Amino acid sequence: MSIEDNSTTRKVFQQIALLGSAIFLERLVPKEKLELEYLRFNQRNARNFLLLKFLTEVQKTGFVFSRWNDFLESNTSSRPESVNDQIIETFIDEQSLWQRKLMEGLVLLINFSSTNELPFYYHLLLLQELERYRGMLLEQKDFFTRGSTLTKKTVALIIERIQAVEDEIGDLSRCWYLNEAKPIGKKRKPRPVISSLRQQLKRAISVATRSEKTAMGYTYGQSYKETSSNIHFNIIRLDYTDLRKRFSFGISQCGLLTVAILQRAHILTGLEPEGVNRQLMRFNRSRPSKTNPTVKELEKGDFVLANGTYLGEVIDAETGDFGYETYLVKYLQETPLEGIEEDWLPSFEIQLFMKRCEIVQEVLSELQKDTHERGAPVLQVSEEEVREAMHHAVVELWQAGFGRYIRRIIIPQRKGDPGMGYNPM
Numbered sequence: 001m002s003i004e005d006n007s008t009t010r011k012v013f014q015q016i017a018l019l020g021s022a023i024f025l026e027r028l029v030p031k032e033k034l035e036l037e038y039l040r041f042n043q044r045n046a047r048n049f050l051l052l053k054f055l056t057e058v059q060k061t062g063f064v065f066s067r068w069n070d071f072l073e074s075n076t077s078s079r080p081e082s083v084n085d086q087i088i089e090t091f092i093d094e095q096s097l098w099q100r101k102l103m104e105g106l107v108l109l110i111n112f113s114s115t116n117e118l119p120f121y122y123h124l125l126l127l128q129e130l131e132r133y134r135g136m137l138l139e140q141k142d143f144f145t146r147g148s149t150l151t152k153k154t155v156a157l158i159i160e161r162i163q164a165v166e167d168e169i170g171d172l173s174r175c176w177y178l179n180e181a182k183p184i185g186k187k188r189k190p191r192p193v194i195s196s197l198r199q200q201l202k203r204a205i206s207v208a209t210r211s212e213k214t215a216m217g218y219t220y221g222q223s224y225k226e227t228s229s230n231i232h233f234n235i236i237r238l239d240y241t242d243l244r245k246r247f248s249f250g251i252s253q254c255g256l257l258t259v260a261i262l263q264r265a266h267i268l269t270g271l272e273p274e275g276v277n278r279q280l281m282r283f284n285r286s287r288p289s290k291t292n293p294t295v296k297e298l299e300k301g302d303f304v305l306a307n308g309t310y311l312g313e314v315i316d317a318e319t320g321d322f323g324y325e326t327y328l329v330k331y332l333q334e335t336p337l338e339g340i341e342e343d344w345l346p347s348f349e350i351q352l353f354m355k356r357c358e359i360v361q362e363v364l365s366e367l368q369k370d371t372h373e374r375g376a377p378v379l380q381v382s383e384e385e386v387r388e389a390m391h392h393a394v395v396e397l398w399q400a401g402f403g404r405y406i407r408r409i410i411i412p413q414r415k416g417d418p419g420m421g422y423n424p425m
Contacts (some may be wrong), residue, residue, distance in 0.1 A: 010251060011069065017062030017065060021056075042122070046122035052127065062258075092250060096253070104214075109265065119165050123166065131192055166183050205218070252345065298323055311403060313329065333403065
């Protein structure tokens with residue numbers, strides 16, 4: 001059952017986002033201190049200030065869940081299908097904003113697990129503030145010919161504070177958020193001084209739990225890039241062929257990101273979980289996902305659907321630094337592009353069609369059973385001969401019309417996109 005059909009799961013995600021974050025924030029930053037001590041960040045409150053901002057975003061996601069739930073529970077049959085599709089597309093664009101925000105927040109929290117000390121939080125916040133004021137200065141010069149003296153002096157003051165905290169940190173190689181591990185006063189490569197989200201995501205993925213990898217979408221392209229293309233005007237943006245499936249996926253990912261952020265926030269602060277958060281912290285974060293698209297455990301000789309609906313055979317495999325699998329596939333019929341007979345494909349782009357070893361064993365077993373029942377001499381057939389026969393049989397089955405059938409029932413997530421996508425649930 002998809003989450004689109006499961007109102008209970010959707011409402012649980014909504015309650016976690018609203019209540020879980022509220023319970024955590026009340027303990028992290030009591031109301032009487034909120035307006036007195038957290039109007040801006042400083043070295044004493046830097047970690048709590050950052051978490052306050054993140055968990056406020058999580059809370060807002062809870063209110064967004066209510067709109068999505070209301071739509072799914074409304075009587076959509078009273079509207080034309082084309083109108084419902086447009087409404088869902090607007091929700092998908094909105095989801096992309098929250099997927100992106102929550103994913104960026106989780107990436108930061110995971111990476112801070114190795115630098116969970118106040119100077120590092122303060123350092124990052126100062127660098128972000130520096131980038132903001134430098135942007136203001138550039139804006140003034142580009143559109144108004146001159147930069148404000150106030151803005152220039154503010155930049156200089158922020159740099160002084162950064163230099164002080166860098167002296168306290170000492171080893172800047174620990175600052176995973178820096179583009180270069182050099183003091184702010186030293187000449188660096190062109191801005192920005194903060195590393196890109198791609199760099200930060202790669203680092204986070206390398207230490208993330210299995211459930212966190214699922215929540216983040218496993219790769220940059222599957223998470224941030226796709227949502228970014230939805231938020232910005234994109235002329236070559238691909239159309240979804242199954243809007244409801246993508247809508248269901250967005251709800252799932254926002255829910256999983258919410259859970260993962262609350263879990264990391266408790267770990268970083270050491271706060272004892274209360275209420276719904278107590279249940280969240282009991283969740284097995286190392287449990288493998290049943291739909292993990294990065295691990296297919298295919299073997300040489302297995303028949304697969306590659307790049308969507310092209311029949312292929314696995315002839316080699318590799319596992320990368322993140323534990324993700326890549327397969328060398330030989331195309332057995334049509335190819336995606338003329339001249340490409342075989343190709344290395346990420347596991348995202350492959351689905352199992354038939355396990356060769358299972359077919360071979362089944363055929364050998366049936367041959368032995370048949371000859372025994374007939375009282376005939378046992379056929380001396382090698383596994384290699386059976387493999388070769390199965391190869392031809394699979395190709396003939398495909399040519400006989402099964403390939404056309406597969407193409408009708410297996411639909412890529414977006415028109416023109418050969419990728420199979422994934423669903424975190």
